[in-house]
Amino acid sequence: MLYAGFDCSTQSLSVVVIDVAGSKRDVVFRDELTFDTDLPEFGARHGVTFTEAGGVVHSSPLLWSAALDAMLCRLSRNIDCRRLKAISGSAQQHGSVYCGASPDVLTRRTSPIWMDSSTAQQCAEIESALGGADALAQLTGSRAFPRFTGPQIRKFATSEPDAYARTARIHLVSSYLASVLTDHHAPIDHADGSGMNLMDLRTRAWADRALDATAPGVREKLPPLVPSSTAIGALAPAWQARFTRPAVKIVAWSGDNPCSLVGTGLVIEGQLGISLGTSDTIFGPMRRPRVSEDGTGHVFASPTGEYMGITVFRNGALARERVRDQFGLDWKGFSAALAATEPGNRGALMLPWFEPEITPPVPHPFVTLRGLDDSDPARHVRALIEAQMMALAQHSRWMGVRPDTIYATGGAAANREILQVMADVFDAEVYQFESTDAAALGAALRAWQADTNLPWTEVVGDFCRPVASGVRPVPANVTTYRSLQRRYSALERAARVGDTLDSFR
Numbered sequence: 215m216l217y218a219g220f221d222c223s224t225q226s227l228s229v230v231v232i233d234v235a236g237s238k239r240d241v242v243f244r245d246e247l248t249f250d251t252d253l254p255e256f257g258a259r260h261g262v263t264f265t266e267a268g269g270v271v272h273s274s275p276l277l278w279s280a281a282l283d284a285m286l287c288r289l290s291r292n293i294d295c296r297r298l299k300a301i302s303g304s305a306q307q308h309g310s311v312y313c314g315a316s317p318d319v320l321t322r323r324t325s326p327i328w329m330d331s332s333t334a335q336q337c338a339e340i341e342s343a344l345g346g347a348d349a350l351a352q353l354t355g356s357r358a359f360p361r362f363t364g365p366q367i368r369k370f371a372t373s374e375p376d377a378y379a380r381t382a383r384i385h386l387v388s389s390y391l392a393s394v395l396t397d398h399h400a401p402i403d404h405a406d407g408s409g410m411n412l413m414d415l416r417t418r419a420w421a422d423r424a425l426d427a428t429a430p431g432v433r434e435k436l437p438p439l440v441p442s443s444t445a446i447g448a449l450a451p452a453w454q455a456r457f458t459r460p461a462v463k464i465v466a467w468s469g470d471n472p473c474s475l476v477g478t479g480l481v482i483e484g485q486l487g488i489s490l491g492t493s494d495t496i497f498g499p500m501r502r503p504r505v506s507e508d509g510t511g512h513v514f515a516s517p518t519g520e521y522m523g524i525t526v527f528r529n530g531a532l533a534r535e536r537v538r539d540q541f542g543l544d545w546k547g548f549s550a551a552l553a554a555t556e557p558g559n560r561g562a563l564m565l566p567w568f569e570p571e572i573t574p575p576v577p578h579p580f581v582t583l584r585g586l587d588d589s590d591p592a593r594h595v596r597a598l599i600e601a602q603m604m605a606l607a608q609h610s611r612w613m614g615v616r617p618d619t620i621y622a623t624g625g626a627a628a629n630r631e632i633l634q635v636m637a638d639v640f641d642a643e644v645y646q647f648e649s650t651d652a653a654a655l656g657a658a659l660r661a662w663q664a665d666t667n668l669p670w671t672e673v674v675g676d677f678c679r680p681v682a683s684g685v686r687p688v689p690a691n692v693t694t695y696r697s698l699q700r701r702y703s704a705l706e707r708a709a710r711v712g713d714t715l716d717s718f719r
């Protein structure tokens with residue numbers, strides 16, 4: 215029996231196929247398509263097809279569906295499709311797709327994605343209608359964030375009322391791609407639905423007050439909400455005919471972070487994962503929803519039926535690439551730079567906000583350097599990684615988890631030098647996952663769990679094993695980072711309130 219999980223992330227679409235026949239538990243196929251290079255006709259740059267002043271960042275739904283089509287072709291060439299029992303998927307969160315009566319008709323050519331930061335005004339209007347940021351966070355699990363779907367829908371409804379009126383269905387990227395597979399409008403799962411500022415986190419139904427504050431008639435345009443383990447239909451007849459496939463079951467698609475949670479085996483409260491991808495995220499399971507007091511984090515429904523806490527940073531992989539390219543390094547050179555510099559970087563600091571930042575909220579990008587000059591690229595590299603790790607640590611305290619083990623995934627988790635900084639900053643042992651595609655694996659595991667109803671601990675048990683040896687914290691470095699962390703936090707605070715930064719020079 216095979217189960218397939220797709221992941222449509224910001225920059226690529228990947229697939230993982232697992233074989234669970236008998237006592238066998240194996241990944242039997244994995245593949246990845248990169249949007250910029252494998253589908254050049256869409257003209258995407260880092261997966262983005264359209265930007266505009268004011269923080270507008272869009273991509274193309276047709277690019278995503280073309281990538282899914284191409285990956286289905288590859289899949290049918292590489293696995294025995296008759297053994298495929300169910301398919302599920304994962305997608306970048308928050309992005310919205312605007313459709314007509316059927317999913318193949320678009321009423322808006324492009325989709326705002328999670329990198330879009332153009333809706334500050336709509337966030338303020340929604341929060342004020344709901345009685346403030348905290349009230350909205352208590353209801354939906356998050357304050358209003360510019361990338362969240364509700365504020366984005368509000369902006370579209372007010373700026374393009376005619377196109378909004380023609381829109382019959384508003385999908386997330388996840389439910390849109392599920393709709394492409396079933397050829398009818400698919401529901402939104404509770405986990406991805408939590409990233410919209412529109413769902414009541416406790417009842418897991420659309421929250422009337424949030425809908426009213428968002429846009430007229432939005433309820434009729436939203437798909438129904440379903441548990442993440444819902445079988446939502448079968449692979450559409452057209453796909454079956456094209457690839458001589460059976461009517462494979464389609465399980466609701468979900469967001470990449472909820473899928474990564476189960477794909478890294480995190481199903482019990484107290485565990486913590488870090489994903490170093492286009493966005494850097496830190497997340498962990500929660501039995502009950504504890505909303506972030508400082509407003510930076512989110513509580514989402516988890517695919518297991520419980521909850522998850524998460525904090526998201528926009529300046530992840532793209533910031534690492536910026537510093538790498540600025541000094542003409544490759545990834546080997548980047549690692550060598552970390553290895554050649556000492557923890558604590560002799561007190562040097564960086565605020566790496568190359569792009570508008572989500573955590574902490576920084577609407578206009580700027581980079582601050584302290585104790586660094588261009589003659590020493592290696593110390594820039596270290597300052598960036600230390601800043602990223604200290605920000606991850608500082609802005610995840612609200613979750614109330616003090617882990618002794620962290621599970622790292624995403625492209626940069628393959629870099630042991632980065633993991634050493636993580637281990638030292640968090641004072642925790644860090645385990646890297648063999649695969650860097652936890653979201654696609656998580657989607658495949660969700661397909662299997664939904665089909666069999668096996669306990670989650672059993673489902674993740676054989677698949678979510680980290681690579682053999684963990685990276686241990688070095689006590690002297692832990693001490694160094696305790697004091698650097700205080701200075702970093704003070705610099706971050708000062709930079710955001712526009713205080714004089716002279717004391718950090």
Ligand code: XUL
Binds near residue numbers: 223307361469471
């Ligand atoms: C989560 C978020 C990002 C996207 C990118 O809130 O904005 O992690 O899901 O994949």
